[in-house]
Amino acid sequence: MSADAAVPTRKQRKVDDNGDNEDSKDYDLETQKALEEIDSCQNEIDVLNEKASEEILKVEQKYNKLRKPFFEKRNDLIKKIPNFWVSAFINHPQISALLDEEEEECLHYLSKLEVEEFDDIKSGYRLKFFFDENPFFENDVLIKEFHLGQADPVSSSTEIKWKENMELTKGQETTSKAGKKRAHSQPRTFFGWFLDNSDASLDDVAEVIKDDMWPNPLQYFLVPESDMNENGMEGDSYSDEDDEVDDNVVVVEEEGEEECEGENYEEEDDEP
Amino acid sequence: MSADAAVPTRKQRKVDDNGDNEDSKDYDLETQKALEEIDSCQNEIDVLNEKASEEILKVEQKYNKLRKPFFEKRNDLIKKIPNFWVSAFINHPQISALLDEEEEECLHYLSKLEVEEFDDIKSGYRLKFFFDENPFFENDVLIKEFHLGQADPVSSSTEIKWKENMELTKGQETTSKAGKKRAHSQPRTFFGWFLDNSDASLDDVAEVIKDDMWPNPLQYFLVPESDMNENGMEGDSYSDEDDEVDDNVVVVEEEGEEECEGENYEEEDDEP
Numbered sequence: 001m002s003a004d005a006a007v008p009t010r011k012q013r014k015v016d017d018n019g020d021n022e023d024s025k026d027y028d029l030e031t032q033k034a035l036e037e038i039d040s041c042q043n044e045i046d047v048l049n050e051k052a053s054e055e056i057l058k059v060e061q062k063y064n065k066l067r068k069p070f071f072e073k074r075n076d077l078i079k080k081i082p083n084f085w086v087s088a089f090i091n092h093p094q095i096s097a098l099l100d101e102e103e104e105e106c107l108h109y110l111s112k113l114e115v116e117e118f119d120d121i122k123s124g125y126r127l128k129f130f131f132d133e134n135p136f137f138e139n140d141v142l143i144k145e146f147h148l149g150q151a152d153p154v155s156s157s158t159e160i161k162w163k164e165n166m167e168l169t170k171g172q173e174t175t176s177k178a179g180k181k182r183a184h185s186q187p188r189t190f191f192g193w194f195l196d197n198s199d200a201s202l203d204d205v206a207e208v209i210k211d212d213m214w215p216n217p218l219q220y221f222l223v224p225e226s227d228m229n230e231n232g233m234e235g236d237s238y239s240d241e242d243d244e245v246d247d248n249v250v251v252v253e254e255e256g257e258e259e260c261e262g263e264n265y266e267e268e269d270d271e272p
Numbered sequence: 273m274s275a276d277a278a279v280p281t282r283k284q285r286k287v288d289d290n291g292d293n294e295d296s297k298d299y300d301l302e303t304q305k306a307l308e309e310i311d312s313c314q315n316e317i318d319v320l321n322e323k324a325s326e327e328i329l330k331v332e333q334k335y336n337k338l339r340k341p342f343f344e345k346r347n348d349l350i351k352k353i354p355n356f357w358v359s360a361f362i363n364h365p366q367i368s369a370l371l372d373e374e375e376e377e378c379l380h381y382l383s384k385l386e387v388e389e390f391d392d393i394k395s396g397y398r399l400k401f402f403f404d405e406n407p408f409f410e411n412d413v414l415i416k417e418f419h420l421g422q423a424d425p426v427s428s429s430t431e432i433k434w435k436e437n438m439e440l441t442k443g444q445e446t447t448s449k450a451g452k453k454r455a456h457s458q459p460r461t462f463f464g465w466f467l468d469n470s471d472a473s474l475d476d477v478a479e480v481i482k483d484d485m486w487p488n489p490l491q492y493f494l495v496p497e498s499d500m501n502e503n504g505m506e507g508d509s510y511s512d513e514d515d516e517v518d519d520n521v522v523v524v525e526e527e528g529e530e531e532c533e534g535e536n537y538e539e540e541d542d543e544p
Contacts, residue, residue, distance in 0.1 A: 034352040038490050041346045045339055045487075052335035056328050063324035067317055074313045080306040215317075218310050 060121050075112055078217070085110045088220040089190075094208050098190045102168050107190070109134035115214040123149030127209055129194075136166045146200050155200035160191065169195060332393050347384055350489070357382045360492040361462075366480050370462045374440050379462070381406035387486040395421030399481055401466075408438045418472050427472035432463065441467060 027035070078084045086107040089095045099107070112130035126145040131137075138161040146155045162168070169191045188196075193205045213220065299307070350356045358379040361367045371379070384402035398417040403409075410433040418427045434440070441463045460468075465477045485492065 031353050034349050035490070035494075038346055038349045038353075041342050041349065042488060042490055045342045045346070048335055048339050048342070049487075052331060055331045055335075059324060059327045059331060063320055063327075067320050070313050070317045070320070074310055074317070077306050077310045077313065081303050081310075215321075216314060218307070218314055222307075 057121060061119070064117060064121070071114075075114065079111060081221075083108055084221055085113055085217070088213065088217045091220045091223055092208070092213060095190075095205065095213065098188055098193055098205065100168075100189050103190045106134065106136045106168060109136070113209075113214070113217075115210050118149075120149070123147065124153075125210060127206060135163060136168065137162050142194065144194055144206065146203065146206060148200065153200040155197045155203065155206075157194055157197060160195070329393060333391070336389060336393070343386075347386065351383060353493075355380055356493055357385055357489070360485065360489045363492045363495055364480070364485060367462075367477065367485065370460055370465055370477065372440075372461050375462045378406065378408045378440060381408070385481075385486070385489075387482050390421075392421070395419065396425075397482055399478060407435060408440065409434050414466065416466055416478065418475065418478060420472065425472040427469045427475065427478075429466055429469060432467070 086104060089099065089107060089110075090104065109132045110129055111132045112128075114128040114130070115125060116128065117125045124145065124147045126143055129142045129144075131140055131142070133140075139158060142158045142160065144155060144157040147153060160169075169189070188205075193203075358376060361371065361379060361382075362376065381404045382401055383404045384400075386400040386402070387397060388400065389397045396418045397420075398415055401414040401416075403412055403414070405412075411430060414430045414432065416427060416429040419425060432441075441461070460477075465475075
């Protein structure tokens with residue numbers, strides 16, 4: 001299905017053929033020989049997998065470079081649109097679930113989002129949130145970074161320098177590295193997520209931002225016509241918690257029915 | 273992370289710029305113009321995504337061809353080893369969970385397994401189970417096939433021609449297409465899975481066979497030393513339901529610590 005499926009390299013276990021293993025002696029010679037031949041065949045398959053992986057990486061790197069100027073141009077254009085990112089975030093089903101009222105207010109100062117994959121792609125990526133001067137914190141950029149190329153993935157995030165009495169995560173417990181299991185009973189918030197580095201390998205929010213929001217944020221800024229009810233009002237799926245945001249909603253028409261690709265990009269289908 | 277992440281093509285929603293949309297008039301001209309430019313920028317990104325996707329597909333196709341003779345050679349070698357597949361199945365944590373006693377007996381007649389990806393890879397794949405003449409059914413090959421390239425993925429499987437009084441799925445309810453939700457209270461069995469085509473998009477067993485068993489079955493045939501306890505006996509993770517199978521177990525030594533790649537290939541780590 002994907003490059004991953006084509007690249008099944010895993011820790012190899014070699015057939016022990018130097019005789020110091022008691023149990024292997026249970027095999028007759030012919031079987032032992034066949035096992036060794038399978039093992040060497042497997043090694044040749046692994047070499048091909050490795051080569052395929054490298055070639056695919058090169059294609060990805062090439063296109064990351066080619067896409068970059070368009071992402072930069074897009075960022076410049078987005079800056080011209082008031083409240084673009086906060087609107088896209090509020091319209092996104094998974095990210096909006098995180099946002100509390102004060103955080104929404106704060107995210108009105110989010111002027112730029114950037115997703116940077118590391119050069120070798122597999123080793124990780126970085127989410128950069130650029131903020132205009134704001135009443136909440138001193139930072140002008142908040143970075144959350146994922147290092148995934150190692151056995152135990154880790155993430156880190158910029159320390160937020162909250163202004164006096166403006167700490168939005170106050171009273172929230174951010175899970176320590178030691179306590180890996182997050183208490184899911186406690187509702188997550190955006191900055192709670194941002195500061196939580198307890199399990200870098202399972203960060204669903206970061207993945208949504210990288211694989212869904214970043215590839216095409218316009219679709220979330222624009223609320224599709226099918227999500228509006230007959231009166232031209234937003235349907236149940238989007239609550240109108242924030243009146244300011246409704247001003248930023250534009251209705252679009254869907255043209256054509258291009259096929260959806262990639263496992264991460266499932267469309268919500270309105271049809272039963 | 274993967275080719276999928278690099279290829280975020282999705283159904284595009286175009287900015288409605290022909291003026292027949294009331295709500296879009298709420299935008300000032302400058303914003304509307306910026307939105308249109310973002311949209312055209314997004315289209316250029318989508319074109320690049322499409323090209324990247326095509327190039328990656330070509331790499332995958334090339335290596336599928338290069339790997340094929342080694343998979344065939346491997347299949348020939350595997351045939352020389354008695355009970356190779358049934359042993360690998362029993363040693364696999366997820367597949368073994370499916371197997372009831374009679375099915376294990378039946379799978380001793382499984383002589384060859386083949387996984388064939390369709391030429392354009394994304395459109396689907398086929399699992400082929402070849403059987404020697406056996407007391408359970410007449411078929412010499414059972415095929416389960418997945419067509420995934422469409423909006424609603426479907427799968428199909430060979431009708432099993434059970435011999436008299438040998439129907440292993442008797443008394444099991446196989447879910448009809450209409451009743452999509454499988455009753456998870458009822459334990460699944462191997463042939464129950466094989467005949468169940470109620471939800472082709474979420475077939476975890478087929479994916480385990482394609483992405484984990486098929487790429488390297490030897491590692492499941494061979495039980496690694498770390499899974500044996502100090503007496504050289506199998507540990508708790510593998511029950512010794514089938515004595516015949518224990519004869520086929522060989523202990524191997526792990527050489528080197530090559531890094532694990534690909535999301536589907538997580539190693540069970542013995543360390544806490």
